[in-house]
Amino acid sequence: MTTERFLLGRGRDRIADGDLCALEDAVEQVRDVPARHLLMRRGEPVREASFLVDGYVCRYLDDRQGHRQILAVHVPGDFIDLHGYPTGALDHDIATLGPARIATIGHARLDAIMTHRAPLARTLWLSTLLDAAMHREWIFRLGRLGADGRVAHFFAELEARLMLAEVAPDGVFPLPMTQADLGEACGITGVHANRVLRRLREEGLLAFSGGLATVLDRSGLQRRGEFHPAYLQHRG
Amino acid sequence: MTTERFLLGRGRDRIADGDLCALEDAVEQVRDVPARHLLMRRGEPVREASFLVDGYVCRYLDDRQGHRQILAVHVPGDFIDLHGYPTGALDHDIATLGPARIATIGHARLDAIMTHRAPLARTLWLSTLLDAAMHREWIFRLGRLGADGRVAHFFAELEARLMLAEVAPDGVFPLPMTQADLGEACGITGVHANRVLRRLREEGLLAFSGGLATVLDRSGLQRRGEFHPAYLQHRG
DNA sequence: CGCTGGGTTGACACTCTTCAAATTTCGTGG
């Protein structure tokens, strides 16, 4: 991997140029993965870290009847399995939503970075802490909000993250999820997700159809989902 | 702080003796905090890491009407705000449940540990990753389970963690939470938590009264909550 | 063309919340 600047988004401008180059040089492979493709299975040993260059990826757990609970949705610029670096394994599955481009960095090369580039090491730690912060917001979403609020919060978060990643600055972004997927993220059924989306559209907050999300009223959507973007801005 | 061995639980035996001593020597203060006491407020700068020696502590977010969503419950042996070390601030509040004893280590001393003790640094990272893994289980609990399953999962997790921390090896443990608190952790009302507890007791799975939890049927409780303890055992 | 997967809608059952009141437990001061 040469100096191709694939590293987008999340905190890119907080990383020193030298560290950024080191990270990009450590990339061993960039591959394209089709939609709805299982990337990593729970329990399998992880030997490399995957960085999402383009597309959408989700992590999920299955319940006893095989119904998924989506735990996180990743956007371009995210490491999707960095927590598998210190632990060596994952406790959940990871799959693409739409087609995705993924860059991988072997754990051995991360070892070298960890020992020789302390500031970058801390940045990688921060990245996993941001994941945890988003997990906490998902807990809040599922625990305290009704169906409408959950969906509103979900889209508000996604839009805020895409904005920070400088992917979709205008409130319109593609999202290759079905209404059933949305339900699996928000803890509701696909049928109910449909009714919720209709209400949010009628209220002039959000339109989502054909895999394209359009935020019609950002502050209204955030209010509806009790969404406060502060947790996305880690000081580091 | 001398060599008093206050470091309990979580992965203690995975830490080299030298590193363990370094950590214990870094402790600057040990203090006792009364029950229902706010320890840290969202947004405030964090200058030290807190380690829970004894007692129970919870982290939570408030919704617009001031209702809490409990995000995590900490047991003896947990760092409760290690994620505030790389970030410098917290995005949620932390409070004691019952009376607690807390040891603090200044971030400056952690800096020294991070640079001179790479294996310990990785252990600290692992500790925050275990937090994230528990967050994911809470997402699953709230997203996929009904009220009975959520409460069962909550107690199953707590019992498993206390067992790993070698605090309550017999399935009986104190838990200074009211039924309303339990509801705030499981995303249900306190009234409903009461009815759920009665059902679980009638099914012979769990008894919880007067701040004392008794697991009557461990495997039954785990089945009821679809709880699989694998995620608690990080390989590291 | 017909098939298939996703989206949409309606009717009904069930879970959980809400509100209210009664009861028990617990801490505290007398």
Next chain:
DNA sequence: CCACGAAATTTGAAGAGTGTCAACCCAGCG
């Protein structure tokens, strides 16, 4: 040790929210 007040628990009844099941529609695609 008792009395008292506050907090927590318990129970009932009614209503809102969500799930379930079934049917139908629509677009894309072989």
